Amino acid sequence: MFPLFQISFLSRLLDGDYDGLISVKQLKEKGDFGVGTFDAIDGEMIVLDGIVYKAKGNGxxxxxxxxxxxxxxxxxxxxxxxxxxxxxxxxxxxLIQKLNEIISPKMNRFYVIKLSGAFSKIKVRSEYKQVKPFKPLAVVMKTDETIFDYENLDGDLVGLFCPNFMSSLNSTGWHFHFISNDKQKGGHIIELKMENAKFEFHEIDELELKN
Known part of the structure; x- marks a missing residue:
C-alpha cells in the first residue's frame, strides 16, 4: 500500500504563502491521483490517472x-x-452523509475516492493566479474566486478524506475536485446533484509529509 503524500501544511496557504516547493514532475513521482493547487494559487489541481490538470480561474x-x-x-x-x-x-x-456511513466507524484513516458518473447539476470554484505581495487565502476567496454552474455533465470526482487528528495539518473530512470527461471543465466542488454514479476507494494508513 502506498502512503498519502502531502506537500506542506494547509496553514501555510491560509497565511498567504503560495510559493511552490516542488515541481509537478516531482509530485507525479509520489502519486497518480489527488488534489492540490499551484504556485501563486493558479487554479485547482486535479490529478487523475497520472495526469495533472489545472482548472483555472477563467474556467x-x-x-x-x-x-x-x-x-x-x-x-x-x-x-x-x-x-x-x-x-x-x-x-x-x-453525498457526504452517504460516504460517512460507508467508512464508519473507521474514520481515523485516510481515504481516497474516485467517483465517476452523470451530474445533472454541478457547481465548482477556482481562483485567479495571485501576485506578490500575496493576500491571505480568506481574502483571495472573496476577491479572486470564480464560481461556475454546469448542468448535465459526465465526469469524475477526485476526493480525499482526512481524519480529525489532521486538523493542524490539513482540512478534515471530505475534499473533492471535479473534472469533466472531455477535460474541459473542472474545479473545487461546492455543490452537485447526480443521477447515477459508481465509485472506488481505498484506505490509507500512512502519511508522508514534506514541508
Missing amino acids: TVEIADDKETVPFANVTFFENSKSYAISKIENYES
Missing part, C-alpha cells in the same frame, strides 16, 4: 507543465479496494 482546464511548482497537494497511487454504485444524490451534503 478553462489545461494539463500542467512538469516544470510548474506546487505549494500544497495530497497525492497517492490509486489502488481500488472497494467499489460501490449510488444513485439519486440530491446535493453535496447527502
